[in-house]
Amino acid sequence: MNYSYFPGCCHHTSAREYDLSTRLVCKNLGINLTDVPDWSCCGSTAAHSTSRLLALALSARNLALAEETGLDVTAACAACYQRLALARHELSGDGDLMKKVNKITGKKYRGDIKVKSILDVVHESAGxxxxxxxxxxxxxxxxxxxxxxxxxxxxxxxxxxxxxxxxxxxxxxxxxxxxxxxxxxxxxxxxxxxxxxxxxxxxxxxxxxxxxxxxxxxxxxxxxxxxxxxxxxxxxxxxxxxxxxxxxxxxxxxxxxxxxxxxxxxxxxxxxxxxxxxxxxxxxx
Amino acid sequence: METVSLNGLMESRDFTDRVCRESGQPAGNCYQCGKCTAGCPLAGTMDIPPNRVMRMVQLGLKDRLLNSQTIWICAFCSTCTVRCPRGLDPARVMESLRIMARREGTALKGRGKKVHIFNDNFLDSVKRFGRMFELGTMVGYNLKCGTPFKDGDTGLIMFLQGKLKFLPEKPREMDEISRIFEEVQRMEAEQK
CATH class of the missing domain: 3.40.50.11810 (Rossmann fold)
Incomplete structure (x- = not known):
């Protein structure tokens, strides 16, 4: 099983042990994680409480980068997971909004890959x-x-x-x-x-x-x-x-x-x- | 029980329509069962409970809503949303009200003001570093709130556990992050 992995801003700080254990456990279960190249913040609550476009664009940049790897993306942090999954859901269902957000990010996100929480990935693969x-x-x-x-x-x-x-x-x-x-x-x-x-x-x-x-x-x-x-x-x-x-x-x-x-x-x-x-x-x- | 004046309601139709449009929620469908408030973990600390927020949206009570603490206390846990028998998303309505309050420059106080400062500080970090820099965000928040030593004990625990980083980590393409903030600002200015 191969996934692109979104580490999230706390991966070296407050959630260090979550990142460490996620990587090691996945390795042991045969789940290969490749970091989303050059990832940035998903925007979290602060962005979606401030501007819908900003929230979507911050997540969409990461989704586009993940899509370039050709792999479905997984996040360990529940907040990152929710923002990425919601952005995918909203953009996939609204072509005009997708175009607008792609114009903001300068990237070509298409909505081809799935977003999964690491819980889902582990539950599904480890069985x-x-x-x-x-x-x-x-x-x-x-x-x-x-x-x-x-x-x-x-x-x-x-x-x-x-x-x-x-x-x-x-x-x-x-x-x-x-x-x-x-x-x-x-x-x-x-x-x-x-x-x-x-x-x-x-x-x-x-x-x-x-x-x-x-x-x-x-x-x-x-x-x-x-x-x-x-x-x-x-x-x-x-x-x-x-x-x-x-x-x-x-x-x-x-x-x-x-x-x-x-x-x-x-x-x-x-x-x-x-x-x-x-x-x-x-x-x- | 407090009395709400319904004078001038016709003028506020516009507000109701805007909240419905921006949140994507047909707020008129709410029939006041109160299930949102019953399940809301934060209802006890709110000045207006969630079902009343929905009713006030129907009535177009803009000033009351945009000045409420409730819209900032809502943590977007979406318990209301998954339980609404009318398929509405009250958490999304709260989100739209927060965005509107900010856009209209509503003067905030109390709990709401603190949430607002936190959000601003968080986004400022993302704008500058592309990622949220935990230590910088916390220190900046404390300074802006005038409580420089707040959570010092928590910070010390984190430091001892090797969970504090003193320098931000950035993505390589910082210009892409700047572009996002600039483009959003430009598009939103055009919409006004």
């Missing part, structure tokens, strides 16, 4: 081989799979069922983990409101973590850098501001896949989380 590939099954892990918003909504670009997504749960179960049933798997964490209005995000995230704990989870698994940052790093602010004592490790799903595949912990960045997962990971098996 049945996962059970046999798990050299270190995730026994003892009770994970709350948290999908958030951007990966599954709106419906036109949903990488899974928007109300009850299961792809991450299926992967985790195949690797030997137990998944919990809970009602917060698609609840919003507040995303970048964390910077501008942190008090709101603290309330939202506390509810998500509380419900994961109540459902019996000993860890949370995500597929989004914004979700990960809010759930992991902000736990200390929740504890400080609300007097709680949460210490719930939060992983990217690719990191736990890496653990099950027997990859070196440091190579997949499990030590770069705020909530230290070492003790939990030692208990596996």
């Amino acid at each position: 049945d081989q996962l059970e046999t590939m798990a050299v270190k099954p995730l026994k003892g892990l009770k994970v709350a799979c948290y999908y958030g918003c951007l990966l599954v909504r709106p419906g036109e670009i949903s990488a899974d069922d928007p109300e009850n997504p299961r792809k991450m749960d299926i992967i985790m179960e195949k690797l030997g983990a137990r998944t919990v049933e809970w009602g917060y798997k698609t609840e919003c964490c507040g995303a970048s409101l964390a910077v501008s209005n942190e008090d709101i995000v603290i309330q939202l995230v506390e509810k998500i973590i509380r419900n994961a704990v109540l459902a019996g989870a000993n860890s949370i698994v995500t597929a989004c850098p914004l979700c990960h940052f809010n759930l992991d790093v902000r736990q200390f602010k929740i504890n400080r501001n609300l007097g709680t004592g949460y210490r719930l490790p939060v992983f990217y799903f690719t990191q736990l896949m890496g653990v099950a595949l027997g990859l070196n912990f440091a190579d997949i960045g499990v030590y770069s989380h705020f909530v230290n997962p070492t003790k939990l990971l030692r208990s596996i098996g």
